[in-house]
Amino acid sequence: MPPPRTRGTALRHRLAELRGPDVPAKALDARALAALAANPGCARRAILDGAGVNKAALASALGSPSAFGQSQFALTRGNAFEAKVKADGGAELLRLVHEKLDRSAEPPAEARVPDLTATGPQGRTARTALELREAAAHPGAWTLLDHPMLALDVAGSPAFLEPDAVVVHPDGSWTVVEIKSFPLLDGSADPAKVGAAARQAAVYVLALEEVAARLDPSPRVRHRILLVCPRDFSNLPAASAVDIRKQRAVTARQLTRLTRIEDIAEALPEGTCFSPELPADELTAAVESVPATYAPECLSACELAFHCRARSRETGAVTSLGRPVRAELGGLTTVEDVLAAARGEAGDPADPAVAALRRAAALRAEALEAACR
Numbered sequence: 587m588p589p590p591r592t593r594g595t596a597l598r599h600r601l602a603e604l605r606g607p608d609v610p611a612k613a614l615d616a617r618a619l620a621a622l623a624a625n626p627g628c629a630r631r632a633i634l635d636g637a638g639v640n641k642a643a644l645a646s647a648l649g650s651p652s653a654f655g656q657s658q659f660a661l662t663r664g665n666a667f668e669a670k671v672k673a674d675g676g677a678e679l680l681r682l683v684h685e686k687l688d689r690s691a692e693p694p695a696e697a698r699v700p701d702l703t704a705t706g707p708q709g710r711t712a713r714t715a716l717e718l719r720e721a722a723a724h725p726g727a728w729t730l731l732d733h734p735m736l737a738l739d740v741a742g743s744p745a746f747l748e749p750d751a752v753v754v755h756p757d758g759s760w761t762v763v764e765i766k767s768f769p770l771l772d773g774s775a776d777p778a779k780v781g782a783a784a785r786q787a788a789v790y791v792l793a794l795e796e797v798a799a800r801l802d803p804s805p806r807v808r809h810r811i812l813l814v815c816p817r818d819f820s821n822l823p824a825a826s827a828v829d830i831r832k833q834r835a836v837t838a839r840q841l842t843r844l845t846r847i848e849d850i851a852e853a854l855p856e857g858t859c860f861s862p863e864l865p866a867d868e869l870t871a872a873v874e875s876v877p878a879t880y881a882p883e884c885l886s887a888c889e890l891a892f893h894c895r896a897r898s899r900e901t902g903a904v905t906s907l908g909r910p911v912r913a914e915l916g917g918l919t920t921v922e923d924v925l926a927a928a929r930g931e932a933g934d935p936a937d938p939a940v941a942a943l944r945r946a947a948a949l950r951a952e953a954l955e956a957a958c959r
């Protein structure tokens with residue numbers, strides 16, 4: 587008789603069914619994990635990511651391909667900028683870390699830059715952990731880990747993550763460095779891009795904290811990361827310290843929710859499958875069977891954004907107008923409900939949202955009447 591399945595095995599089996607027969611699981615990377623924090627309440631995204639579904643392939647099969655991905659030119663320019671920032675043993679990068687985050691420490695005249703090459707992601711993760719332990723054993727020095735590899739446990743499987751750099755300060759604390767190719771203009775950058783970089787860095791911080799927890803004493807993982815960007819469209823690096831405590835807390839909470847994808851999977855109809863090989867109508871029904879919370883922020887964070895936006899508009903959901911509007915409207919969830927409440931045809935007049943809508947409608951009518959006189 588076969589041995590009884592453990593909960594973990596049963597869940598893995600169920601997730602493989604959802605992904606589709608012979609469809610390989612797409613490993614979660616820092617960008618995917620960071621995007622979870624951009625829309626914490628979306629069950630659709632949680633189950634698709636948890637099951638390792640390739641959302642870009644799914645979006646194409648649904649007829650709403652995602653617009654993600656950098657051009658070859660942008661990739662080449664980004665790589666050239668990163669190489670410049672890390673030239674001369676990372677001298678400029680370490681100078682920026684010292685200037686923005688640790689002015690009380692000795693300036694980094696020289697630093698250890700260990701070789702992190704190893705075979706496979708597991709080998710590279712072990713090598714990184716070894717070098718971090720080595721740096722912890724030699725306080726007083728600066729150490730630069732160039733493209734270390736970290737592992738984060740996500741729903742029982744390791745996600746391998748590769749930050750641009752991690753710096754070990756002389757006091758033994760660790761800082762994540764993110765190098766991006768969008769410009770810092772007069773010391774500030776596009777808030778949406780900085781937010782995305784902060785969410786990504788928060789994932790690295792969580793992974794580093796797992797490494798730190800295995801050391802005794804545990805080194806401090808700093809919650810202010812260094813964001814390095816080109817200054818004012820030049821190729822010269824400029825840096826800014828970014829506090830990622832909020833993003834770290836949201837991502838940590840999301841990862842805990844991911845471990846409960848079992849509940850979402852159980853609520854799905856028997857036979858649900860997200861394989862891109864399926865006909866578009868079957869696939870649409872499968873995707874629609876999982877509740878989603880579309881918001882305009884999805885456009886920069888999730889491959890399914892065009893599909894979910896179209897569905898949200900079709901149903902007249904107020905979520906497509908943005909989270910602040912949705913929050914203001916309370917229990918009114920569709921544009922139709924909102925208009926009916928404003929016209930006085932529905933809604934409780936004691937509800938502040940309904941009262942505000944009626945007042946706005948009355949003011950609009952008055953203004954139109956005055957304009958026609």
Ligand code: SF4
Pocket residue numbers: 625628629630631878879880881884888889890891892894
């Ligand atoms: S695009 Fe759709 S699946 Fe992705 S996070 Fe937004 S609502 Fe969820």
